[in-house]
Amino acid sequence: MEIMNGKDNLQSIEAQAHVWNTLYRFSDSLFLRSMVELGIPDLIYSHKKPISLGELASKLPIQDVNLDKLRRVLRHLSYMKIVRVVEDADNISIADHYKYTLEEPIGFYLLKSYEKSMVSNILGMLQKEFVIPWHYIKEGLNSSSTPFEKAMGMTFWEYLEGHLDDSKHFNEGMASETRLLTSSLVDGCRDIFQSISSLVDVGGGNGTTLKAISKAFPHIKCTLFDLPYVVANAHDDSSGIQILSGDMFNSIPSAQAILLKLILHDWGDEDSVKILKKCKEAVAREGGKVIVVDVALEDEGSHEDALSGSRLALDMDMLVTTGGKERTKEDWEKLVKLAGFKGCKIRHIGAIQSVIELIP
Incomplete structure (x- = not known):
């Protein structure tokens, strides 16, 4: 293969990224279903202010929530533009350092009570x-x-x-x-x-x-x-x-x-x-x-x-x-x-x- 110049290399990376993103697009749909089933958007919204990882974990309908897994889940929801992450510099513990709010208006469509809920x-x-x-x-x-x-x-x-x-x-x-x-x-x-x-x-x-x-x-x-x-x-x-x-x-x-x-x-x-x-x-x-x-x-x-x-x-x-x-x-x-x-x-x-x- 010929050695790619900078422009060709950038195009190659972008092409790979496009294929990878397309490959995993199915996961966004199934991931979204699980988050809606757990009521995560409703729990964040009903808190009325940014909710910490620990507070959210305590409200989920499952026992012994792993905070690291939950943090990764919410990180992906942030990438999907459903939640927004707010870091609390005064708290270094994983339970309190990260706080979350719904992105507006996208997050509203994931609320059970919203008149245009999806x-x-x-x-x-x-x-x-x-x-x-x-x-x-x-x-x-x-x-x-x-x-x-x-x-x-x-x-x-x-x-x-x-x-x-x-x-x-x-x-x-x-x-x-x-x-x-x-x-x-x-x-x-x-x-x-x-x-x-x-x-x-x-x-x-x-x-x-x-x-x-x-x-x-x-x-x-x-x-x-x-x-x-x-x-x-x-x-x-x-x-x-x-x-x-x-x-x-x-x-x-x-x-x-x-x-x-x-x-x-x-x-x-x-x-x-x-x-x-x-x-x-x-x-x-x-x-x-x-x-x-x-x-x-x-x-x-x-x-x-x-x-x-x-x-x-x-x-x-x-x-x-x-x-x-x-x-x-x-x-x-x-x-x-x-x-x-x-x-x-x-x-x-x-x-x-x-x-x-x-x-x-």
């Missing part, structure tokens, strides 16, 4: 059974089966229906994601919702989105529609929301507008066309709307947006778990025309997802 996302998505299929990506590339099916012997949806505890955690995670999205959806689409009189939320889970829409636009007659085992856990708060169960591949209740939030990305193009055709049958002929809330990816090679990495990660999640996909603007235009719509209008709402309004 704790349920973390616990739901990082269940062991949902991580195992990622080891089967290779096997899923040359098959119509998903990596999830290869790993678990059934589809993702069959698994959820047969494992109600895991399904509950998954739906809680979806509800958490919905809370993050809903305010942007309501604020960014007021003109759409103000123009409709009835709405069916297809695959609406426990009703988190519909409850927010109903509160913001009380003139809309709202209906929640999902599979029977899902709506069994729907919010029943006498809000006037009608709850119906069924299969969207068979029929969808009629309304002026249909909402498909985080639904079509779960399915490939063939199944998505079937769903959209059922939606077209269900909406009013005059003034009918189909409102899709899903990712709209940038064109190939254009990934400058701050959320591009998250959107591409979601696409890989769909590849592994459901066999679905995230779509570009061109993909959306082709898909809706295959389903019999004239086209679509995409608006960005300050979230990972966009709103795709279908033109009947």
Whole structure:
């Protein structure tokens, strides 16, 4: 090998660092889950002032905490920009020398009590059974089966229906994601919702989105529609929301507008066309709307947006778990025309997802 000059050597080190960081990125996710399970962000925040290593150790739900291990854990949380380390020069003991506070605003999203908490996302998505299929990506590339099916012997949806505890955690995670999205959806689409009189939320889970829409636009007659085992856990708060169960591949209740939030990305193009055709049958002929809330990816090679990495990660999640996909603007235009719509209008709402309004 030729002797590298200083610039080449620096580039080599940076390249190695990139590969190492990518290699260990999985550990950040699992590490984060463990810290959330222990309630470390909540314990730091509830202390109201920088908490020492010894004080934090005394509050953890485990016995005989090793302070050196805990210090290393918190050092990594600091690297992840979740906590901030404050050194107390007057104390030299390991228990009191290091003190910790939450980084703002990142740390807030890891608090169970925060209105936009992502704790349920973390616990739901990082269940062991949902991580195992990622080891089967290779096997899923040359098959119509998903990596999830290869790993678990059934589809993702069959698994959820047969494992109600895991399904509950998954739906809680979806509800958490919905809370993050809903305010942007309501604020960014007021003109759409103000123009409709009835709405069916297809695959609406426990009703988190519909409850927010109903509160913001009380003139809309709202209906929640999902599979029977899902709506069994729907919010029943006498809000006037009608709850119906069924299969969207068979029929969808009629309304002026249909909402498909985080639904079509779960399915490939063939199944998505079937769903959209059922939606077209269900909406009013005059003034009918189909409102899709899903990712709209940038064109190939254009990934400058701050959320591009998250959107591409979601696409890989769909590849592994459901066999679905995230779509570009061109993909959306082709898909809706295959389903019999004239086209679509995409608006960005300050979230990972966009709103795709279908033109009947």
